[in-house]
């Protein structure tokens with residue numbers, strides 16, 4: 001079977017701090033994978049390495065069968081864990097900025113998502129409450145027809161309604177060719193949408209499995225399996 005993303009032996013240190021230690025991962029098309037672990041586990045470093053923001057010390061990343069190169073970013077929609085939009089922007093300016101930046105940006109989709117997520121394009125980015133800002137960032141991300149979506153804590157610190165809307169947006173953006181890697185430590189909140197999980201701690205991959213296996217073979221919820229794995233660390 002084709003894979004969207006293959007990661008082999010990814011290793012990264014920041015000075016004496018080992019952030020990633022020989023991490024191997026594989027994500028198939030059409031799947032939503034959760035990258036989970038406590039603060040400092042290395043989740044953001046993996047996403048930044050895939051985005052080529054961080055240069056690994058060792059390892060390879062293959063996207064749709066091709067090693068990462070300077071064109072790869074055009075196939076990846078990245079939602080960082082902080083607001084990267086300029087404060088002076090209105091939402092409509094952010095939409096225009098994304099349309100100019102990314103050839104895969106679909107303006108019709110952005111309109112649909114603004115309606116679905118109840119986003120006002122006239123609103124000023126600097127005045128958006130956190131739930132509305134997160135909705136706006138997810139709207140921009142999923143208005144792109146990317147092959148891979150990298151989401152860093154897309155539901156951190158927001159209300160249940162916004163969270164639900166964001167999870168629905170992620171699900172509705174899926175097709176048989178793309179995949180999602182979602183980094184979070186909010187295991188309970190995302191478990192219903194996940195197809196696969198990767199558990200990371202102190203830069204090491206502790207366990208990985210499909211949600212189906214965890215439920216049917218192990219007889220556990222993802223949260224129960226997470227607690228079992230991390231209790232033994």
Ligand SMILES: Nc1ncnc2c1ncn2[C@@H]1O[C@H](COP(=O)(O)OP(=O)(O)OP(=O)(O)O)[C@@H](O)[C@H]1O
Pocket residue numbers: 014017018019037038039040041042043044045046185
């Ligand atoms: N630019 C950097 N300089 C120095 N150390 C860094 C840098 N980026 C990450 N680290 C360190 O690498 C380790 C992994 O950090 P990372 O941000 O990837 O973890 P995380 O799982 O995303 O954590 P969180 O859930 O808190 O965002 C941590 O020990 C962190 O302090």
